[in-house]
Amino acid sequence: MVLNNIEKLLEKYENGETSLKEEQQLRHYFSQETVPPHLEMYKPMFEYFLVNQEEQFTKDVPLTTKSNPIYKWISVAAVAVLMFGIYFQMSNTPKTxxxxxxxxxxxxxxxxxxxxxxxxxxxxxxxxxxxxxxxxxxxxxxxxxxxxxxxxxxxxxxxxxxxx
Known part of the structure; x- marks a missing residue:
């Protein structure tokens, strides 16, 4: 009876129709040592979900960006150099x-x-x-x-x- 219930839950899971409680039942069932041979292929997937559920991100996420004023001045200088280069290139081209x-x-x-x-x-x-x-x-x-x-x-x- 339990096996029939698990197979129905797997079918619902594959169709994306399970609730969180039903998915928890599937994870619990596949965490056992003995699983029928025709359902062995699902065991690694649900074991991965159990391990992955316990993982937590521990690093701090910076919410503000550090602005470095030197990059602003470098970009202004680069634009100035480009403008002078274009000006002198245009002044050296033949006019007629x-x-x-x-x-x-x-x-x-x-x-x-x-x-x-x-x-x-x-x-x-x-x-x-x-x-x-x-x-x-x-x-x-x-x-x-x-x-x-x-x-x-x-x-x-x-x-x-x-x-x-």
Whole structure:
């Protein structure tokens, strides 16, 4: 009878339907030396729960953080160094195309040429899209004409039905 009760409690435990008192009964049952062989697999788990329940955290948990003002000054100094570095880097860069070296000017011209080629190819693609847009507007006109045809057929049906 006890074994049937334990098996029912295990089934409830696996479904997450046990109360704390029922779980305590399971822990007590599996803490015994003799457990049926088909329930041996549950014994280590419930023994672990018994041991784990007795553990306590003994360290102090600090609730306030210690602020160190030196980190604030280090971060301010790092921002200042970055700002000076960016300023001096920007002041040394060439401002106009005339200030570029021959290699930089050649790279610039090649980039402009490549972007022009890409732009012309994209323009060809948009021409095809314009043709498709024109076909779409013609299709819309055709569907509007179909609605007139439907009105005409419903009117003729009324005429012919009234004469019958």
């Amino acid at each position: 195309i005339e200030d570029l070296s021959p290699n930089e000017l050649m790279a610039y011209n090649q980039t402009v040429e490549a972007l022009g080629l890409v732009s012309s190819q994209l323009s060809k693609g948009t021409e095809n899209m314009l043709a498709l847009n024109l076909m779409s507007s013609n299709f819309n006109k055709g569907t509007e004409n179909m609605s007139y045809l439907e009105e005409f057929s419903s009117t003729t049906n009324k005429i012919f039905n009234t004469n019958n």
